[in-house]
Amino acid sequence: EVQLVESGGGLVKPGGSLRLSCAASGFTFSSYSMNWVRQAPGKGLEWVSSISSSSSYIYYADSVKGRFTISRDNAKNSLYLQMNSLRAEDTAVYYCARGQQQLVTWGQGTLVTVSS
């Protein structure tokens, strides 16, 4: 069974940092592009970042460019999102999702709250 499990969310102060992880199982992780998508409270889905299977291609939404860094470790079947200089507007449930442009499988999400 294909499974994506996010972790690392929590409460952080504005300006702080947090690293999210996504553990993948049930498929050949190294063959697929991966993404982070978030949903702020009461808002819709917002794509955050994508990384290709070999990390050759990386893309970011303008709202996080320069502050967030996506990475992956294919040996560990894991996806990461390093979030720096966090702002209140980054408060959201963060989902990892498998796919290139079309997001086939999603995790359950991890909540990030940025508040003083």
Add this chain to the structure above:
Amino acid sequence: QSVLTQPPSVSAAPGQKVTISCSGSTSNIGNNYVSWYQHLPGTAPKLLIYDNDKRPSGIPDRFSGSKSGTSATLDITGLQTADEADYYCGTWDTSLSGVVFGGGTKLTVL
């Protein structure tokens, strides 16, 4: 303000049909595949339609998608109360070099 435009809400009675529209531009829908997602609060979003009109295994044929020019639609027939959820269209935007979503449409089955 989302790059793709969807109606905020739609409603219909059980057993009826509903159509959700998604409007974009040549940099997104016009030149890329459209996908549709179902999202119930507190759960993982689910892919309903990919490549404009294809269904993943396990998705009933009550759900269908189409695309014409810079717009796409999701049709749901034989509505069930279990279909109450938020629905999002999504695609790649070539100008933005990123995935873009519609603002989401809340479906109410009366």
